[in-house]
Amino acid sequence: MKVLEVKGITKRFEGIIALNEVSFSAVSGQIKAIIGPNGAGKTTLFNVISGLLSQDRGKIYFEGREISNLKPFARARLGIGRTFQRSFIFEDLTVFENVLVIAENVRTSTSGYLKPEEVAREALLRAGIEKKMHLKAGLLSTGERHLLEIARALALRPKLLLLDEPAAGLNDTETERLAVILRRLAADGYCVLLVEHDMKFVMNNADEVLVLHRGEIIAEGPPILIQEDERVTEAYLGSDLLHAQD
Amino acid sequence: MRQWFAERYPNLKTVIVFALVCLFLPLAVTNDYYVATLSLFLINSLLLASLMIIIGYAGQISLAHGAIYGLGAYVSAILTTRFELPFVVGFGAACLSGFLISLVVGAPSLRLKGHFLAMATLGIGEILYVLYKELDWLTGGVNGLIGIKPASIGAFSFTHPLSYYYLVYVIAMQTLVLIAFLLDGKLGRALRAVKSAEVAALALGLNPSYYKLLAFTFAGIIAAAAGSLYAHLDRFVSPSTFSLSLSVMLLSMVIAGGESSLGGSLVAAAVFSFLNEYVRQFQELSQLFFGFALLLVVIYFRGGLAGSWRRLLMLLNHARTEENEGSGS
Numbered sequence: 279m280k281v282l283e284v285k286g287i288t289k290r291f292e293g294i295i296a297l298n299e300v301s302f303s304a305v306s307g308q309i310k311a312i313i314g315p316n317g318a319g320k321t322t323l324f325n326v327i328s329g330l331l332s333q334d335r336g337k338i339y340f341e342g343r344e345i346s347n348l349k350p351f352a353r354a355r356l357g358i359g360r361t362f363q364r365s366f367i368f369e370d371l372t373v374f375e376n377v378l379v380i381a382e383n384v385r386t387s388t389s390g391y392l393k394p395e396e397v398a399r400e401a402l403l404r405a406g407i408e409k410k411m412h413l414k415a416g417l418l419s420t421g422e423r424h425l426l427e428i429a430r431a432l433a434l435r436p437k438l439l440l441l442d443e444p445a446a447g448l449n450d451t452e453t454e455r456l457a458v459i460l461r462r463l464a465a466d467g468y469c470v471l472l473v474e475h476d477m478k479f480v481m482n483n484a485d486e487v488l489v490l491h492r493g494e495i496i497a498e499g500p501p502i503l504i505q506e507d508e509r510v511t512e513a514y515l516g517s518d519l520l521h522a523q524d
Numbered sequence: 525m526r527q528w529f530a531e532r533y534p535n536l537k538t539v540i541v542f543a544l545v546c547l548f549l550p551l552a553v554t555n556d557y558y559v560a561t562l563s564l565f566l567i568n569s570l571l572l573a574s575l576m577i578i579i580g581y582a583g584q585i586s587l588a589h590g591a592i593y594g595l596g597a598y599v600s601a602i603l604t605t606r607f608e609l610p611f612v613v614g615f616g617a618a619c620l621s622g623f624l625i626s627l628v629v630g631a632p633s634l635r636l637k638g639h640f641l642a643m644a645t646l647g648i649g650e651i652l653y654v655l656y657k658e659l660d661w662l663t664g665g666v667n668g669l670i671g672i673k674p675a676s677i678g679a680f681s682f683t684h685p686l687s688y689y690y691l692v693y694v695i696a697m698q699t700l701v702l703i704a705f706l707l708d709g710k711l712g713r714a715l716r717a718v719k720s721a722e723v724a725a726l727a728l729g730l731n732p733s734y735y736k737l738l739a740f741t742f743a744g745i746i747a748a749a750a751g752s753l754y755a756h757l758d759r760f761v762s763p764s765t766f767s768l769s770l771s772v773m774l775l776s777m778v779i780a781g782g783e784s785s786l787g788g789s790l791v792a793a794a795v796f797s798f799l800n801e802y803v804r805q806f807q808e809l810s811q812l813f814f815g816f817a818l819l820l821v822v823i824y825f826r827g828g829l830a831g832s833w834r835r836l837l838m839l840l841n842h843a844r845t846e847e848n849e850g851s852g853s
Contacts (some may be wrong), residue, residue: 328727330727351726351727351729353557359728362723364768366723370716379714379730383714464664
């Protein structure tokens with residue numbers, strides 16, 4: 279089922295084109311990675327989808343409904359959860375409260391009759407950080423902060439998850455743990471959109487890869503095809519990086 | 525169980541202790557003047573606790589709080605004295621006026637941040653102050669309103685300072701319990717989340733403007749209610765009481781108490797009320813004294829009085845743990 283559809287999104291910053299006629303879609307149960315060099319427009323695209331930035335042109339549809347003009351909190355309430363490249367956890371709250379505050383204040387169509395505490399515990403469990411639930415969030419390591427951000431987004435019981443560089447700063451064990459968590463989420467029907475620089479992680483875990491270069495999509499398809507795509511090789515990655523999974 | 529309660533409801537725990545102390549405070553004083561000072565202390569507690577919500581939880585700043593306090597005082601005083609309406613009506617109207625002014629002012633102002641928000645609230649405070657001074661026919665102008673009637677409910681008039689103290693006590697404690705309950709619950713968590721990382725809160729379904737406005741209006745109602753109680757305590761209101769210097773003083777006291785601490789605000793209210801009464805005899809020098817005291821707190825008590833208290837507790841706990849480990853080995 280098509281969860282997200284982005285049609286002809288263009289975004290300019292004082293004359294500089296950050297996104298140019300970007301169109302793609304994502305379906306439930308899929309991990310779709312968005313890759314590209316620094317400044318390609320990946321995070322800008324996430325900010326436009328989640329509503330933190332408004333597009334200059336184009337439309338965004340979520341489950342068939344146009345959301346282009348909705349405020350960020352209204353989009354979240356429809357079921358779009360996200361994490362950030364720079365950690366934006368609620369430092370003064372405990373890990374449990376970080377997730378609970380979303381579960382108890384934001385009711386989405388999928389919240390059902392579950393108690394907020396149940397939703398929060400389920401989200402922490404899914405993100406694999408339930409053992410730290412009583413700790414102050416400000417005391418977490420980089421990896422744990424990423425997991426907490428995922429748990430917090432899951433507290434929305436979203437249909438679409440936007441993860442901005444979730445593997446950044448993680449060691450190998452933590453990265454593998456993250457991969458397991460994401461694959462499990464996709465298996466449970468979540469649509470996961472991923473911005474990531476770790477090519478090995480992307481090529482091993484994404485079902486589809488979308489390559490942005492200077493605000494434009496230059497390739498889209500399964501990882502195996504992306505690795506062989508000459509435009510991608512020339513424009514961005516270099517053959518060594520492309521075959522990172524070998 | 526006790527530990528669970530303290531962790532789950534820290535603000536409520538503080539209010540319960542505060543209520544118990546205040547219940548018996550009048551027994552410790554000998555004359556009516558001191559009882560009236562205690563009433564003023566409870567009123568200041570409400571005032572500082574409400575400003576603490578704006579500063580410590582919503583992460584905003586307000587230099588209009590003193591003027592909103594004044595609005596409550598004037599509304600209650602005018603309705604009960606000029607229009608001879610019952611105290612309950614005056615008090616209710618004062619709360620309503622606090623709500624309305626906070627709503628009208630807060631909705632556009634809270635889009636602003638930092639210095640700009642401070643400037644906007646400063647402007648609102650000054651407008652109200654000028655109105656108190658210039659609307660002679662209604663407010664009594666610079667001379668103020670005298671002969672405000674004592675509070676009464678039905679046939680009972682709270683003319684004796686002790687009876688009025690307990691009226692203020694009941695209202696103050698109910699309000700503080702409500703504040704504590706809200707701050708310890710989902711509203712408090714949402715406000716802390718918005719203050720801590722507004723962008724993340726926004727992208728995860730929390731509407732920061734809504735929560736900030738809620739905090740601003742809630743605090744405005746409490747400040748105006750405190751104003752009403754003040755008017756019927758002093759039986760006299762004048763513009764000079766509600767000038768900018770009061771707002772600046774309140775802001776300073778909240779920061780000195782520990783900007784996110786209800787307990788800190790209550791302690792600051794005690795210091796503010798009792799010291800103010802004591803240093804009053806030194807007239808202009810009293811401001812100098814307050815300024816110097818605030819300077820000391822800011823320099824030597826990081827995180828305000830509440831922050832220092834927390835650090836002291838941590839040190840004591842640490843020392844106790846080391847002592848236990850020492851005796852165990």
